[in-house]
Each structure stands twice: as structure tokens, then as C-alpha cells.
Amino acid sequence: QHTDGSNRQQSFRLEVLRNMKYLKATGRTKPVIAPVNKEVIRVGEAYRKLTFLQGATVFGLEPIVVLVLAVVIYFFTEIRGANVLEILFLLFVFRTAAINLVATQPAYRKFISATGSMKVYRELRSNIDAHREPDTSTKQTPEFDDGFEMKDVTYTYPGQAAPSVSHVSFSVPARSTVAFVGPSGSGKSTTANMLASLLIPSSGEIAVGGRPYSEINIAQFREKVGYVTQESVVFNAPLTDNILLWRDNTDPERLAEVIAKTGLDAVQSAKSRDQNLGADGTALSGGERQRLSIARELYWESELLILDEATSSVDSLLEKQIDEIISGQRGTKTIVVIAHRLSTVRNADIIYVFDEGRIVESGSFDDLVNAGGLFSKMAKLQSF
Structure with a gap:
């Protein structure tokens, strides 16, 4: 649902951009943008559900892993009497550190990518603001009878x-x-x-x-x-x-x-x-x-x-x-x-x-x- 909605939204946006000269010349931008806004809301809701499921899958697994480790530690130390607590603790710390270390590089790449995108966005937004048309809503209604x-x-x-x-x-x-x-x-x-x-x-x-x-x-x-x-x-x-x-x-x-x-x-x-x-x-x-x-x-x-x-x-x-x-x-x-x-x-x-x-x-x-x-x-x- 999220993918299909995103594809429809992207295709329609491209059509709007290709035809922007016509839409601007005829003052018909607002009614055409309305379907885009509806699609954005619908896709946003689908994306929210998808994000929740992804988060539940990723972060919901960690407490389970911790619980299993705790049971194992308890079993070996209290029931079996083995002195492995320190070893398991060190292994657990090492595992967590290793996972975070491995995740550092892709996270950094995402950060660099987002930084570049934000720079392009700011430049585009600045250019749009510099060429924004003045508000003429309070001016006279045009009359066409005199050509x-x-x-x-x-x-x-x-x-x-x-x-x-x-x-x-x-x-x-x-x-x-x-x-x-x-x-x-x-x-x-x-x-x-x-x-x-x-x-x-x-x-x-x-x-x-x-x-x-x-x-x-x-x-x-x-x-x-x-x-x-x-x-x-x-x-x-x-x-x-x-x-x-x-x-x-x-x-x-x-x-x-x-x-x-x-x-x-x-x-x-x-x-x-x-x-x-x-x-x-x-x-x-x-x-x-x-x-x-x-x-x-x-x-x-x-x-x-x-x-x-x-x-x-x-x-x-x-x-x-x-x-x-x-x-x-x-x-x-x-x-x-x-x-x-x-x-x-x-x-x-x-x-x-x-x-x-x-x-x-x-x-x-x-x-x-x-x-x-x-x-x-x-x-x-x-x-x-």
C-alpha cells in the first residue's frame, strides 16, 4: 500500500511539474494539487503503520534477547553453580559494542547524504523565495471588455x-x-x-x-x-x-x-x-x-x-x-x-x-x- 501510494504520488507530482506552465497561466494549480494532498495523507498513514511495525520488530526483539540471556545466566550461576557470570557479561558488552560499531559507518553515510540533500533543499527554497510573486489579492478585479x-x-x-x-x-x-x-x-x-x-x-x-x-x-x-x-x-x-x-x-x-x-x-x-x-x-x-x-x-x-x-x-x-x-x-x-x-x-x-x-x-x-x-x-x- 505504501509503495503503490508513493508511486502514484510521485508520478502525479511529475505530471504537475511538467504542466506547471499551463497550470500557472490558467490559475488552476490549487484544484490540481488537492488530489496530491489527499494522496500524501493516505501515504503518510501507511508509512506511519509501516514505521511502527518496523520499530516493533527491531526494538521488540532486544528485550527478548536480554531476557533469554538473563535466564541463561541465572541457570548457569544459580542452578549449575558455574562461575560464568563475568564471561557472559563481557561477551554481552562486546556483542553490543560490536553491533553499534558496525552500525556507525552506514549511519555516517546516511548523515552525509542527508546533509547534502538539506543543502540542495535550502538552495532551492532560497531561490523560490527570491522569485516568489507578490500578493495581489487586494488589487482590482480585471476587466476584459476593453481588450x-x-x-x-x-x-x-x-x-x-x-x-x-x-x-x-x-x-x-x-x-x-x-x-x-x-x-x-x-x-x-x-x-x-x-x-x-x-x-x-x-x-x-x-x-x-x-x-x-x-x-x-x-x-x-x-x-x-x-x-x-x-x-x-x-x-x-x-x-x-x-x-x-x-x-x-x-x-x-x-x-x-x-x-x-x-x-x-x-x-x-x-x-x-x-x-x-x-x-x-x-x-x-x-x-x-x-x-x-x-x-x-x-x-x-x-x-x-x-x-x-x-x-x-x-x-x-x-x-x-x-x-x-x-x-x-x-x-x-x-x-x-x-x-x-x-x-x-x-x-x-x-x-x-x-x-x-x-x-x-x-x-x-x-x-x-x-x-x-x-x-x-x-x-x-x-x-x-
Whole structure:
């Protein structure tokens, strides 16, 4: 029981760590951590029982040995009249000393190992404390009706000399669909991560509803953010838990509607309700994992939906199906699409073209194709 529980706990912790970017961006860390806490309590109880049994076995044996020795000594000295008390006593002392001496070396190794682990733990804890986010619970509730705006934003990753994003300014109207395109390493994902409040700009300002991020409740903001990447976030849990993320305030009718809308009803019917999807969703196909990620965001009705290369690893047929699902959300929320495959951004209201950390072009798909710039060159290299 202890071993099985520890294995489940360790596997789930690894899944949480692998998907921490998504959980942090969407403010869904707490409900996902709840099952971990329950498992910790259950494993702790099993460990307590195991420790008690081990202690009873080890320390319960010693009084028995002492009692046997006492009986033997009594027998030989009082009944048999033999003068062996001193010999037995010396043997007993020698035996005890020898056992303790032998145990010294492994105990010392454990001590050294624990000391090294504590050093690593203290360094990690110090690093975490140094980068702890400030409490924004008393700040203003974010409003999404007026869209987003970046004003002269620059971001430089720690340890790098050149900025990844340099003096970027743009606006995202509320409930519009905006696309970021450009070569790899041009700053698209970094900009999206700042928009999702995962990264804090080195300089400049980001605002939602006309209010800077520094003045809003970030936890409430993240609860309204949806994030879908090419690496799907799937836990080794049933389909419904993967969509609901273990929250209690659920709507069964809405859940069924979302599952049907994203084509996951076939998955649900093929598996029992409580059947796990495997580590990282190995029981699902790549397309099913992507549809699951989208279903999760549709259920929670995010105000800002970021799609970072969400269809780059699927075939053209599945890409079209996912695009149709996303198109059905146009006008209901603000959507930011990051893509190399330009066919996925054809219907975007505004396209921002990134190159070397800057926005070099912006406009509609047709306008940019006809402009003869970087976007036009990229479009000529791809077939639609």
C-alpha cells in the first residue's frame, strides 16, 4: 500500500511539474494539487503503520534477547553453580559494542547524504523565495471588455545580453482573434507569455481593460486565461477529471455539451467513466489529446485563449477540425493564435508579424500577402 501510494504520488507530482506552465497561466494549480494532498495523507498513514511495525520488530526483539540471556545466566550461576557470570557479561558488552560499531559507518553515510540533500533543499527554497510573486489579492478585479494593450514592452531573459522582445507595442481588441507569426525565436511565445502574466516585462507596460497588470488581481486574471500548446496537458486520470481538473462546482450538462462539441464523446464511450488516460495521455491519439486541451478551455469559458502552435503536430484533416472548433468561439472571447503554418491564421482579425523581437508588419491576411514583406515571403513558401 505504501509503495503503490508513493508511486502514484510521485508520478502525479511529475505530471504537475511538467504542466506547471499551463497550470500557472490558467490559475488552476490549487484544484490540481488537492488530489496530491489527499494522496500524501493516505501515504503518510501507511508509512506511519509501516514505521511502527518496523520499530516493533527491531526494538521488540532486544528485550527478548536480554531476557533469554538473563535466564541463561541465572541457570548457569544459580542452578549449575558455574562461575560464568563475568564471561557472559563481557561477551554481552562486546556483542553490543560490536553491533553499534558496525552500525556507525552506514549511519555516517546516511548523515552525509542527508546533509547534502538539506543543502540542495535550502538552495532551492532560497531561490523560490527570491522569485516568489507578490500578493495581489487586494488589487482590482480585471476587466476584459476593453481588450489588451502592450506599450513599448521589452523583455530580456536572465543571463542573456540581447532582449528577446524589444520595444513592442500593439493592441488586442476585446473578443477579437489576433495572430502572432514569424520565424522561430522572433519573440512570439515570449510575448504571449507576458500577455498571460507568466513573464514580467523588463520595461514597458501591459494593460487589460485599460488597467496595468501591476494594478490587478493576477490570480483572478489567470483564472480567465486558457492556454493550449502543441504539447497537450493530460494527466493520468479519467477524461472528466482532465477537463474539470478536480473542481467541485461543475455543470454535468455543460460538460456533456463540450465533450460532444470537441468530438470526445467517442473517447468517453470507448472507455469506462473512471478509466485513466495513461501517463501524459498515452491512451489517446495526438488529435484526441489536443481536442481534450481545447475542451478544457471551452468548459471553463476563458476570456483570453492563447493557442501556441496548437495544431503544428497534427495532420491537415485534424487541423481543419480543430480550426472549426476554434472558429466557433470567435466573437465570444479574445483569441491569440501563434503559428508557423499560415493557413491557421487566415481568418484572424489582425496578424502581427514578428522578426528579431520586433513587430515588423501588421494587418489582415490578404493585406499582408499583397504587401510584399516578410509575411508575403513566408506565404509563398507554403501552400494553402
